Amino acid sequence: xxxxxxxxxxxxxxxxxxxxxxxxxxxxxxxxxxxxxxxxxxxxxxxxxxxxxxxxxxxxxxxxxxxxxxxxxxxxxxxxxxxxxxxxxxxxxxxxxxxxxxxxxxxxxxxxx
Numbered sequence: 001x002x003x004x005x006x007x008x009x010x011x012x013x014x015x016x017x018x019x020x021x022x023x024x025x026x027x028x029x030x031x032x033x034x035x036x037x038x039x040x041x042x043x044x045x046x047x048x049x050x051x052x053x054x055x056x057x058x059x060x061x062x063x064x065x066x067x068x069x070x071x072x073x074x075x076x077x078x079x080x081x082x083x084x085x086x087x088x089x090x091x092x093x094x095x096x097x098x099x100x101x102x103x104x105x106x107x108x109x110x111x112x113x
Contacts (some may be wrong), residue, residue: 013044013052020053024061034074035064040081040091060092063099070102 017029026032035041036051041060043051053061064077072080077095084091 008055010055013046013054013057015053015058017051017053020051020058020061023058024065026061026065031065032061035061035077038074038078040064040074040077056092060096063096066099066103067095070106 015023017032020032021027021029024032032041032043032051036043041057041064043053043057046052067077080095081091084094
């Protein structure tokens with residue numbers, strides 16, 4: 001996508017669900033729709049009702065998928081998201097940081113072998 005401005009807004013929705021699926025390697029849009037319908041995420045929609053994603057949304061989706069790779073099932077992610085919201089903690093920030101922590105721990109553990 002081409003922009004007139006040299007500055008890109010990371011919150012500007014520019015990706016379709018198909019593009020998001022391809023970027024995060026989800027296999028299908030069902031994964032993303034499951035996150036949304038279970039209250040783990042809440043993405044903007046265009047005038048036709050299609051989900052649209054910003055660069056920040058893509059980072060969050062990648063981190064959710066990453067936690068899935070660490071064994072977090074949809075039910076656990078839903079519980080974690082609800083728990084964080086009940087404590088007035090931003091689930092996006094927490095999950096992004098937690099995913100980075102898990103990845104760094106995995107890297108450290110693998111490098112010791």
